[in-house]
Amino acid sequence: MVALDGIPVRDCTYCCGRTKSICNAIEEKDLPRLLAASSRLHLPSGRIFIEEGESAQAFYVIAEGRAKLFNLFSDGRRQISGFVATGDFLGLAASERYAFSAEALGDIKLCRFAYETMDHLTEQFPHLQKRLRAEASRELVKMQARLVLLGRKSARERLASFFIEQACCSEDGLEEALNQRKNLSIPPVISLFLPMSRSDIADYLGLTIETVSRTLKIFKAEGLIKIQDVKTVTLLNTVRLKFISEGNN
Amino acid sequence: MVALDGIPVRDCTYCCGRTKSICNAIEEKDLPRLLAASSRLHLPSGRIFIEEGESAQAFYVIAEGRAKLFNLFSDGRRQISGFVATGDFLGLAASERYAFSAEALGDIKLCRFAYETMDHLTEQFPHLQKRLRAEASRELVKMQARLVLLGRKSARERLASFFIEQACCSEDGLEEALNQRKNLSIPPVISLFLPMSRSDIADYLGLTIETVSRTLKIFKAEGLIKIQDVKTVTLLNTVRLKFISEGNN
DNA sequence: CGTAGGCTTGAGTTCCCTCAACCGGAGTGG
DNA sequence: CCACTCCGGTTGAGGGAACTCAAGCCTACG
Numbered sequence: 001m002v003a004l005d006g007i008p009v010r011d012c013t014y015c016c017g018r019t020k021s022i023c024n025a026i027e028e029k030d031l032p033r034l035l036a037a038s039s040r041l042h043l044p045s046g047r048i049f050i051e052e053g054e055s056a057q058a059f060y061v062i063a064e065g066r067a068k069l070f071n072l073f074s075d076g077r078r079q080i081s082g083f084v085a086t087g088d089f090l091g092l093a094a095s096e097r098y099a100f101s102a103e104a105l106g107d108i109k110l111c112r113f114a115y116e117t118m119d120h121l122t123e124q125f126p127h128l129q130k131r132l133r134a135e136a137s138r139e140l141v142k143m144q145a146r147l148v149l150l151g152r153k154s155a156r157e158r159l160a161s162f163f164i165e166q167a168c169c170s171e172d173g174l175e176e177a178l179n180q181r182k183n184l185s186i187p188p189v190i191s192l193f194l195p196m197s198r199s200d201i202a203d204y205l206g207l208t209i210e211t212v213s214r215t216l217k218i219f220k221a222e223g224l225i226k227i228q229d230v231k232t233v234t235l236l237n238t239v240r241l242k243f244i245s246e247g248n249n
Numbered sequence: 250m251v252a253l254d255g256i257p258v259r260d261c262t263y264c265c266g267r268t269k270s271i272c273n274a275i276e277e278k279d280l281p282r283l284l285a286a287s288s289r290l291h292l293p294s295g296r297i298f299i300e301e302g303e304s305a306q307a308f309y310v311i312a313e314g315r316a317k318l319f320n321l322f323s324d325g326r327r328q329i330s331g332f333v334a335t336g337d338f339l340g341l342a343a344s345e346r347y348a349f350s351a352e353a354l355g356d357i358k359l360c361r362f363a364y365e366t367m368d369h370l371t372e373q374f375p376h377l378q379k380r381l382r383a384e385a386s387r388e389l390v391k392m393q394a395r396l397v398l399l400g401r402k403s404a405r406e407r408l409a410s411f412f413i414e415q416a417c418c419s420e421d422g423l424e425e426a427l428n429q430r431k432n433l434s435i436p437p438v439i440s441l442f443l444p445m446s447r448s449d450i451a452d453y454l455g456l457t458i459e460t461v462s463r464t465l466k467i468f469k470a471e472g473l474i475k476i477q478d479v480k481t482v483t484l485l486n487t488v489r490l491k492f493i494s495e496g497n498n
Numbered sequence: 499c500g501t502a503g504g505c506t507t508g509a510g511t512t513c514c515c516t517c518a519a520c521c522g523g524a525g526t527g528g
Numbered sequence: 529c530c531a532c533t534c535c536g537g538t539t540g541a542g543g544g545a546a547c548t549c550a551a552g553c554c555t556a557c558g
């Protein structure tokens with residue numbers, strides 16, 4: 001696919017961008033063995049590194065950067081099933097074949113674990129298997145929320161949900177604060193960098209680019225957001241957006 | 250929740266309705282130990298046995314019968330995230346709390362595994378942990394398809410997808426046959442028993458009952474299905490339905 | 499300065515939703 | 529045994545949210 005790029009194997013950040021990644025499932029002293037079992041990739045923006053239907057051979061951890069996961073129809077319709085960022089795990093949604101395609105959003109660094117070497121590792125480190133299961137469960141919980149969004153939410157609610165989701169990804173603790181209505185601890189405004197295009201957002205939310213554009217305009221007019229530039233949005237009223245996202249408009 | 254109903258522990262069918270269930274992850278001789286760690290429930294139709302947001306304490310295996318999984322909005326909107334049948338696994342989509350509610354569709358029998366006893370079991374039977382992960386992966390693949398359905402398919406395509414999905418559940422090998430276009434091996438007509446109401450189908454597909462009803466009428470007029478009675482539908486042209494479900498129409 | 503690509507805006511359309519009436523089988527009670 | 533009600537499902541009329549198509553705008557880039 002792509003040659004290794006020679007990053008030293010000891011560099012843990014290469015598969016452990018965050019706590020949610022898998023390295024915390026094993027002891028510090030065993031890390032080198034885990035890393036030795038993986039290969040590191042450096043991909044340019046736009047590169048498709050997993051193709052739907054392709055025989056599934058490996059997991060990936062995003063070491064740095066972002067990617068989008070999607071499914072394509074023969075007539076061009078597209079559904080983006082998720083955006084992933086540093087530390088996220090990829091390739092659990094596969095039995096024989098990958099259930100989605102994945103494309104780099106900007107340059108990214110990946111850590112690749114072939115299934116078979118992973119199988120050896122999970123035998124040596126039982127915690128790892130458990131960790132993978134936990135990761136899959138997390139993923140399933142997120143999917144559940146996405147079903148509700150696509151099946152039952154209006155365009156307005158979808159966009160609000162999207163902003164809240166993105167904000168929660170970039171601000172640790174925000175999700176909890178919003179859920180508990182502890183408004184005091186919520187930063188009044190949150191600035192988001194959105195590397196994806198309008199078309200990506202639309203395909204993620206099951207809408208068209210025009211509807212996304214128009215809804216953003218409305219949010220702007222209502223003072224809910226400020227559009228710094230086309231890829232940078234500032235949320236001016238997170239609590240209200242959260243409220244809208246839940247259908248309480 | 251409900252008293253055990255005294256079924257002998259040796260009765261494997263109680264947690265192993267099918268190959269996809271978890272018993273095949275351990276040796277025959279160890280089964281009694283697995284079963285001893287579980288409790289058996291017998292619930293009446295309509296009983297809600299998992300509630301969204303409730304602290305997650307256990308897995309369930311459907312030993313017999315069917316159930317629906319769903320999420321509720323405060324304003325009454327509902328999204329059904331899945332129907333499960335004998336042998337299916339429940340409760341993986343949970344981190345701290347369940348991400349969905351579950352309700353019996355007709356009388357059902359359940360096998361309940363508390364997380365903590367399950368943790369002991371997975372230590373004794375490493376295969377079990379792997380099996381759980383595989384189950385979660387299967388689930389994720391299905392979810393992926395549901396995202397596409399809810400995000401990008403028309404009402405017509407959704408109903409066709411629904412029929413194909415239900416047919417594949419009740420006819421072993423059908424899915425493969427349809428994917429490979431080996432039409433010879435596909436039974437010409439398939440009769441389906443659908444225990445769920447129109448309202449359930451609508452909430453599963455992100456539609457309204459009226460749209461479901463109207464679309465069925467159209468399918469009938471086109472000779473694609475025959476409606477035996479309100480809960481029994483015969484698919485008259487599975488290949489065509491599969492075609493429609495994929496957007497080629 | 500010109501072009502291309504992504505984004506926005508406008509006008510018109512459509513698919514599905516909403517609301518309302520109707521239908522028919524199951525259960526109840528006189 | 530029939531009348532009544534209830535409830536899930538069907539059918540029809542009308543409306544609206546989001547889509548489609550088309551034009552215009554802005555920024556990036558050669």
